[in-house]
Amino acid sequence: MFGGVDSDPFLYLAIALLVAFVVQGVLSYLSQRKSGSEQERPMQILVVVTCTNCGHSETTNFTEGMFVGRVVGSCPKCGGKLIVSKIFTQPIQQSLKTGPQR
Amino acid sequence: MVLLDNGVWDQIISLIFLVMFTLYFMTDLPQRVQIYRYSRLAASKLAMLESMVRESVSKIAGYLSKLGVENPQEIVSRFLDAYFVIQPVDIEPTDIIKRLGHLIESNERKFKNDVAKLLPNVGTHARNNVAASLAIASALNTVYKTLRHYYIVGRKYDNWLLLMQLSMILPQYLRELSPYVKAIDAFVKGIPIGDSVGPLVAFKLAGLSDRIEIVEDTVVSRVEIEGRTVYVVKAKGPGATVGRPGKAVAKLVEDLRCNVARIITVDAALKLEGEATGEVVEGTGAAIGDPGPEKIEIERAAVRCGVPLDAVIVKMSSEEAIKPMCREIAEAADRAYNLVLEIIRNRTKPGDNVIVVGVGNSVGVY
Ligand SMILES: [Zn+2]
Numbered sequence: 001m002f003g004g005v006d007s008d009p010f011l012y013l014a015i016a017l018l019v020a021f022v023v024q025g026v027l028s029y030l031s032q033r034k035s036g037s038e039q040e041r042p043m044q045i046l047v048v049v050t051c052t053n054c055g056h057s058e059t060t061n062f063t064e065g066m067f068v069g070r071v072v073g074s075c076p077k078c079g080g081k082l083i084v085s086k087i088f089t090q091p092i093q094q095s096l097k098t099g100p101q102r
Numbered sequence: 103m104v105l106l107d108n109g110v111w112d113q114i115i116s117l118i119f120l121v122m123f124t125l126y127f128m129t130d131l132p133q134r135v136q137i138y139r140y141s142r143l144a145a146s147k148l149a150m151l152e153s154m155v156r157e158s159v160s161k162i163a164g165y166l167s168k169l170g171v172e173n174p175q176e177i178v179s180r181f182l183d184a185y186f187v188i189q190p191v192d193i194e195p196t197d198i199i200k201r202l203g204h205l206i207e208s209n210e211r212k213f214k215n216d217v218a219k220l221l222p223n224v225g226t227h228a229r230n231n232v233a234a235s236l237a238i239a240s241a242l243n244t245v246y247k248t249l250r251h252y253y254i255v256g257r258k259y260d261n262w263l264l265l266m267q268l269s270m271i272l273p274q275y276l277r278e279l280s281p282y283v284k285a286i287d288a289f290v291k292g293i294p295i296g297d298s299v300g301p302l303v304a305f306k307l308a309g310l311s312d313r314i315e316i317v318e319d320t321v322v323s324r325v326e327i328e329g330r331t332v333y334v335v336k337a338k339g340p341g342a343t344v345g346r347p348g349k350a351v352a353k354l355v356e357d358l359r360c361n362v363a364r365i366i367t368v369d370a371a372l373k374l375e376g377e378a379t380g381e382v383v384e385g386t387g388a389a390i391g392d393p394g395p396e397k398i399e400i401e402r403a404a405v406r407c408g409v410p411l412d413a414v415i416v417k418m419s420s421e422e423a424i425k426p427m428c429r430e431i432a433e434a435a436d437r438a439y440n441l442v443l444e445i446i447r448n449r450t451k452p453g454d455n456v457i458v459v460g461v462g463n464s465v466g467v468y
Contacts, residue, residue: 045293045426052309067292067340069305069468083310086302087294087466088432089425 043089049073053080062087137262140269144253147272151246151279158239158283165290166232169224177220181236182243185213203395213237227292227341230319231465234342235289238282245279281421288426289342294466296370296423296431299416299438301467303368304336304460306439310468313338316353320345327443329452330363339464347459348396352403354457360407363454365400366414366442369461370431373417380434381417382441389413390461400459412445414438 045062049072056077066072066084073082125131159178166174187209190201217233224232249268256264288295294302313321315338323334333354337345347367355362369389373379388400388411404411416434442458450456 043426046429062291062293064291067466067468068294068302069310069340071310081310085306086432086435088427088429089293090429 041091044092045089047084048086049082050085051075051080051082054078140265143269144265154283155242155246158242158286161286162235182240199394199398230341230343231289235286238286242282281425285424292466293426296418296427297462298467299370299431299435300368300460300462301336301464302435303438304334305467308334317346317349319343320350330450330454330456332456334458336460337464339467342465344463347461348399352399355403358455361455362409363450365404365409365457366412367459367461368414370418370423371415377417379418380430382434382437383415385413387411387413389415414441
């Protein structure tokens with residue numbers, strides 16, 4: 001091995017340590033980046049409006065002034081009261097996968 | 103290499119090793135280097151914490167200027183340091199809970215009156231949102247100042263143990279406190295937070311029926327559910343307030359002359375790491391996480407009238423409780439609502455009076 005150099009055990013030890021340090025460094029860097037990106041996930045605020053009469057519901061984006069229990073219009077199906085029944089946040093990627101309806 | 107023979111190189115290398123060995127084991131240089139590293143780490147994390155305080159202040163200032171307040175930055179910083187509560191004497195336990203309740207109440211009233219003076223032309227809900235945001239910014243500022251105190255003490259006396267502890271605990275604090283800055287967004291825009299799950303369940307029960315303000319900032323609605331008369335208590339929404347659910351229950355029980363079959367409290371509860379967010383569990387007792395005065399009112403009222411207490415909790419982390427409500431918690435509200443209905447169906451008879459309390463912050467929930 002090593003082109004015929006005398007097999008010095010300290011050389012092998014040094015190389016092994018160096019490799020271990022590099023691997024450890026790369027791993028810790030990767031794990032740090034992963035946890036960093038997890039925190040920065042963009043969120044969207046969704047609003048579920050439900051008809052008090054027939055239970056028809058749809059999901060829209062949040063606009064300022066909305067709150068759970070606010071009457072936002074009348075139901076397209078039966079004309080009953082449409083009220084905000086839920087407001088929640090979710091990561092934006094998730095909604096692209098599942099689609100806008102729920 | 104060519105000029106010196108191998109023996110000299112060996113000598114130089116062993117000299118270097120000797121010097122390094124001496125420095126490492128015979129002096130406190132390694133500790134000095136460590137102190138330097140720890141204190142730099144702590145300083146950078148403290149700077150991040152300070153920027154979080156600044157961010158929250160500027161968010162509130164932005165909201166205030168949108169409401170038409172002049173000099174918002176100055177006003178917010180004036181609110182940051184005021185309004186601490188001195189713990190009541192606890193070596194004399196007689197009526198300690200009354201004294202604590204009194205102190206908390208008068209502090210809140212003072213705070214609200216000052217906010218009201220500041221924003222005379224703003225509605226109650228927006229005013230409550232400002233008050234809640236200010237309370238958060240003030241809490242963040244207190245934590246920052248305390249940690250800064252320890253950092254400066256550590257630097258001043260070269261206390262490397264203190265600096266080491268700080269640099270180790272600060273990343274955790276930063277992660278735990280960053281949701282509070284996000285919570286200000288929620289309060290300013292009126293988005294429900296995770297802790298609003300109790301009021302959300304109360305809303306599902308009460309619907310749009312009339313809200314009667316039974317005590318300050320707390321409303322009760324009367325609805326019929328399968329022959330039972332259900333009194334739904336929650337904080338007055340959609341502004342950010344937790345109300346006084348304990349006092350409301352005590353008053354309600356008194357008004358009903360103890361003619362109550364069950365008191366059901368619904369609240370968010372801290373999950374253990376590893377438990378799922380949005381798990382709905384039922385237990386016994388008053389589910390309410392105040393310092394004590396409100397909880398004891400519910401317990402006393404229940405004991406006085408012999409009313410069984412049911413607790414329904416929705417599990418979440420402390421981060422999720424203060425951040426805008428996530429989907430898992432919003433869906434858990436449906437399950438908690440069904441569990442409350444089940445309790446009413448199975449443990450009370452038609453004609454009974456039942457009290458359901460949705461404990462929590464009612465920001466964004468009518
Ligand atoms: Zn309809």
